[in-house]
Every structure is written in C-alpha cells, then in structure tokens.
Amino acid sequence: MVVTNKHIDVMLIHQLSDADSVSVEIIDGNKKLIATSMYFDRERQIEDDIAKIELILHHSKNTGILITADCKARSTLWHNKITNSRGRILEEFITSKQLFILNEQSCNTTFRNRLGTSNIDLTITCPRLLNSITEWAISDQESISDHSIIKYAITPGITKVYPANPLNT
Numbered sequence: 001m002v003v004t005n006k007h008i009d010v011m012l013i014h015q016l017s018d019a020d021s022v023s024v025e026i027i028d029g030n031k032k033l034i035a036t037s038m039y040f041d042r043e044r045q046i047e048d049d050i051a052k053i054e055l056i057l058h059h060s061k062n063t064g065i066l067i068t069a070d071c072k073a074r075s076t077l078w079h080n081k082i083t084n085s086r087g088r089i090l091e092e093f094i095t096s097k098q099l100f101i102l103n104e105q106s107c108n109t110t111f112r113n114r115l116g117t118s119n120i121d122l123t124i125t126c127p128r129l130l131n132s133i134t135e136w137a138i139s140d141q142e143s144i145s146d147h148s149i150i151k152y153a154i155t156p157g158i159t160k161v162y163p164a165n166p167l168n169t
Contacts, residue, residue: 016056020049023056033064033129033154042072046086050093057097064129066154069122070147078103080119090122099124102152108138113146121147129154 003010008028016023021038036056040049049071056065074080075087078101083091094101102123109119125133132154139149 013059016052016059021052023059033066034060035066036068038067038069038071040069040071040073046071046073046089050090053093053097064132065126066129066133067122067124068150069124070120071122072120073122074118074120077101078119078122079105094124099126100130102133102136104136106138108140108148112148121150123150123152 003026005028008026011025011027013023013025013034016034016036020041021036023034023036026033026035034056036053038049038052040046049069053067056067071086071090073084073086073090075083075091077083077087077091080087102125103119103121112118123133123136134153134155136150136152139151141149143149
C-alpha cells in the first residue's frame with residue numbers, strides 16, 4: 001500500500017492487521033477512510049478471509065472503506081474469463097454487504113505468470129466512497145511481481161452517476 005499525498009495522516013490499525021492483511025486509517029482534515037490490503041491464501045478457505053472483511057466492515061461503520069485484495073477468486077463480474085467456486089462465494093458476500101467492485105475491463109490483467117493470466121486482484125469499496133475513486137487502471141509498468149500495479153485516485157467531491165450495483169440486480 002503506497003500513499004503519495006504528504007498532507008494526510010496514515011495510522012496502522014493493529015487489531016485489523018496480521019501477516020496477510022494490513023489496515024490503515026487515512027485522515028485528511030475532517031475526512032477519514034479505512035484502507036486495507038489483503039492476501040487470500042489459496043490453501044485457506046475463502047470464508048476465513050471473508051470473516052476478516054466482516055471485522056473491517058464492523059470497525060469502519062460510518063466511514064469510507066477501500067479494500068484491495070489478491071483474492072485468488074475468479075469471476076466474470078470482475079472481468080475474468082471464468083467464475084470458480086471461490087468467485088461465487090465472494091460475489092455473494094459482496095452483494096450481501098452492498099459493496100462495489102471497482103475493477104474495470106482492460107486489455108491488461110491483474111495477474112500474469114508463465115501459466116497464464118487472470119484478474120484475481122480486486123479493488124472493493126462501499127457506496128460512501130464510490131464517487132470519490134477515479135482513474136482506476138491496471139498499469140502496463142513493469143513490476144517485480146507477477147501481479148500488475150493497480151492505480152487509482154481518491155478525490156473527494158467528484159460526482160459520478162453509477163448504475164445499480166450489477167451484483168444486486
């Protein structure tokens with residue numbers, strides 16, 4: 001997680017962070033949001049990681065949330081070629097919590113290695129923050145990882161009209 005604005009405060013939330021996730025509180029004046037970066041281990045049941053997201057949602061009531069995750073779940077809803085069982089479980093959770101997936105269709109994928117490519121990295125937010133996140137894109141910049149760099153801007157006050165969450169229809 002990289003924050004490039006020197007005018008904001010970032011504080012680690014210890015009780016929501018562990019070896020596979022880091023949660024921080026970002027404060028800019030009187031505006032606050034919770035940002036989390038997560039790794040879902042393929043060897044662990046996805047429900048365990050969903051339980052961590054539940055804790056984050058509970059902690060961040062009345063606050064904007066932004067979750068980035070290497071979820072090891074595939075779904076056509078986030079522009080993958082297929083939907084697997086982990087993807088279906090995650091789709092249901094996102095729908096039930098009225099969250100939004102920010103991933104946009106791209107000629108680039110979020111993950112690529114010698115075995116293939118996929119979109120297993122998600123950017124998820126709540127309705128409160130949805131209008132403030134702009135310029136979401138998968139970078140074609142080289143990375144030392146098999147995961148692509150994902151960039152976006154958080155800009156308070158930007159108003160965009162979004163259709164209903166396709167997961168809720």
